[in-house]
Amino acid sequence: MLIKSSGMTDVGLQREGNEDSFSVQDTFGFYMVADGMGGHLAGEVASRVAVEIMTKSFSKWMESQSPPEEIFGFPDESLSREGNYVLGSIRLANRVIYEMASEYEQYNGMGTTIVSLLVGPGRVVAANVGDSRMYLVRDKRIERMSKDHTIVAEHVEMGVMSEKEAARSPLRHILTRNLGSSENVDAEVFEIEPSSEDLFILCSDGLTDLVADEEILKAALKEPDPQRLNRRLIDLALERGAHDNTTVVAVFLDQVEKKRRSALGRVGWLAADALSGMNRIKRKLGL
Amino acid sequence: MAKLILTFNKQVIKEYPFVKDSITMGRQEDNTIVIDNLAVSGYHAKIDKVGGEYFLTDLQSTNGTFVNDQKVLSHKLSHGDNIVIGKHVILFVATEKEKIEGEGKDKKVPLDKTMLLDTAKQRELLARQKVASSTAKIPQKIGVISFIDDSGLGEIELSKKLTKMGKGATSEIKLSGIFMGATAATISRRPSGYAISFAGGMTKLKVNGTVVKGSVPLNDFDTIELGSYKFQFYQKEVKSS
Numbered sequence: 001m002l003i004k005s006s007g008m009t010d011v012g013l014q015r016e017g018n019e020d021s022f023s024v025q026d027t028f029g030f031y032m033v034a035d036g037m038g039g040h041l042a043g044e045v046a047s048r049v050a051v052e053i054m055t056k057s058f059s060k061w062m063e064s065q066s067p068p069e070e071i072f073g074f075p076d077e078s079l080s081r082e083g084n085y086v087l088g089s090i091r092l093a094n095r096v097i098y099e100m101a102s103e104y105e106q107y108n109g110m111g112t113t114i115v116s117l118l119v120g121p122g123r124v125v126a127a128n129v130g131d132s133r134m135y136l137v138r139d140k141r142i143e144r145m146s147k148d149h150t151i152v153a154e155h156v157e158m159g160v161m162s163e164k165e166a167a168r169s170p171l172r173h174i175l176t177r178n179l180g181s182s183e184n185v186d187a188e189v190f191e192i193e194p195s196s197e198d199l200f201i202l203c204s205d206g207l208t209d210l211v212a213d214e215e216i217l218k219a220a221l222k223e224p225d226p227q228r229l230n231r232r233l234i235d236l237a238l239e240r241g242a243h244d245n246t247t248v249v250a251v252f253l254d255q256v257e258k259k260r261r262s263a264l265g266r267v268g269w270l271a272a273d274a275l276s277g278m279n280r281i282k283r284k285l286g287l
Numbered sequence: 288m289a290k291l292i293l294t295f296n297k298q299v300i301k302e303y304p305f306v307k308d309s310i311t312m313g314r315q316e317d318n319t320i321v322i323d324n325l326a327v328s329g330y331h332a333k334i335d336k337v338g339g340e341y342f343l344t345d346l347q348s349t350n351g352t353f354v355n356d357q358k359v360l361s362h363k364l365s366h367g368d369n370i371v372i373g374k375h376v377i378l379f380v381a382t383e384k385e386k387i388e389g390e391g392k393d394k395k396v397p398l399d400k401t402m403l404l405d406t407a408k409q410r411e412l413l414a415r416q417k418v419a420s421s422t423a424k425i426p427q428k429i430g431v432i433s434f435i436d437d438s439g440l441g442e443i444e445l446s447k448k449l450t451k452m453g454k455g456a457t458s459e460i461k462l463s464g465i466f467m468g469a470t471a472a473t474i475s476r477r478p479s480g481y482a483i484s485f486a487g488g489m490t491k492l493k494v495n496g497t498v499v500k501g502s503v504p505l506n507d508f509d510t511i512e513l514g515s516y517k518f519q520f521y522q523k524e525v526k527s528s
Contacts, residue, residue: 170363173401191449192475279515
């Protein structure tokens with residue numbers, strides 16, 4: 001599998017500091033965007049701590065292939081081993097930020113969102129807490145691979161508010177979950193199979209507040225280079241006033257192995273069709 | 288301190304100073320503002336104070352919440368707003384300081400700072416909001432595949448986020464056949480629902496009779512064929528503990 005990736009952040013036009021952090025690690029295929037919140041420098045600290053703790057714990061577990069029982073928190077049975085490493089690293093980062101926030105006065109009330117992507121052979125793990133998002137662009141369509149933890153997203157899920165109303169609601173920036181505000185946190189984790197020409201985009205709400213899903217798709221289809229795509233997306237946010245820090249990480253996959261394209265394979269397809277047809281007839285006849 | 292003035296037929300019934308971070312309005316007795324009228328839901332609406340601003344949220348009430356004659360689901364309150372619940376009118380009065388701040392700002396500027404809904408009370412309210420109305424409940428569902436061929440595999444719950452099907456050792460659902468891929472197809476649970484993808488091997492994947500080479504979303508009672516295997520997909524509700 002080939003991976004092309006790039007990350008970019010911009011402070012925007014109205015904020016003084018940048019509270020977003022991101023990480024691009026091709027060795028493990030691990031990518032993250034975090035959007036911190038909290039007074040003074042606390043937001044910056046929270047997002048940076050999240051990215052650092054997750055990177056360290058995840059790579060440690062991954063390198064030693066730790067059994068799921070040995071990672072932080074109870075394993076989730078519905079997830080793969082790698083999925084549990086990601087989940088564990090989010091839980092650990094949450095605990096560390098929570099302890100820091102309650103221990104030190106200057107960090108009181110700090111927190112951060114997180115969205116992370118793990119690309120492995122045969123499996124992609126998408127995880128998030130808060131309103132930083134992940135998109136998958138595949139077959140010229142865009143799909144969200146994260147779930148927003150906001151009041152309005154809950155209203156949309158309950159069917160009492162449309163996506164359009166949610167995008168304009170004054171409550172859209174009010175989170176129901178983040179890293180750092182409580183001792184334990186539930187993360188949203190999804191697993192899918194990778195496919196050639198998949199494009200994953202991780203971003204903070206500085207982008208999604210100003211650029212609609214369809215516009216992200218349009219930009220992605222025009223720009224096959226991750227760095228240039230990031231530039232294009234951030235420029236869009238800047239053109240529209242960029243009231244918040246904007247961060248984008250783009251990950252392009254290629255040559256994801258699917259053993260079926262050889263000439264021999266084509267002959268095999270025909271034979272397989274014929275054989276499965278025969279099998280069906282044989283079973284029907286009770287042979 | 289901001290306050291709310293409850294009125295009925297233009298008569299003031301009671302004033303409520305905004306002393307907590309969150310108040311609720313409804314027919315049940317544990318609301319901050321109890322309105323005993325059949326047109327009012329048990330927990331009808333709430334107001335949260337978030338970072339010096341006041342937000343009204345309708346709690347999926349039967350008859351709706353109105354602000355200045357507009358039906359609202361959520362609304363940032365300004366000084367002088369009239370909240371109408373049933374036949375009762377609640378007037379929102381901001382403090383002098385908040386009034387001045389509110390006038391100084393361009394009111395169209397959205398709240399662009401991310402904040403966390405944080406107090407225990409607010410969390411509890413949010414939880415109660417889900418229980419208060421049956422329509423507000425988000426049912427938890429799990430995907431099931433039911434084999435309708437003669438393989439004898441029966442029904443299999445998709446308890447994993449990603450389920451691999453094929454003859455390989457890493458496949459959760461083992462299928463046989465000379466041309467079956469080690470992983471022939473995968474079913475994944477995504478934010479938008481379940482989807483099935485072709486993964487490899489020389490056995491074709493068909494959904495409702497159409498060959499799938501990439502991935503397609505799965506809907507209830509879609510029929511899937513993988514070589515000589517044939518099964519249906521559906522989702523069943525999980526009893527939440």
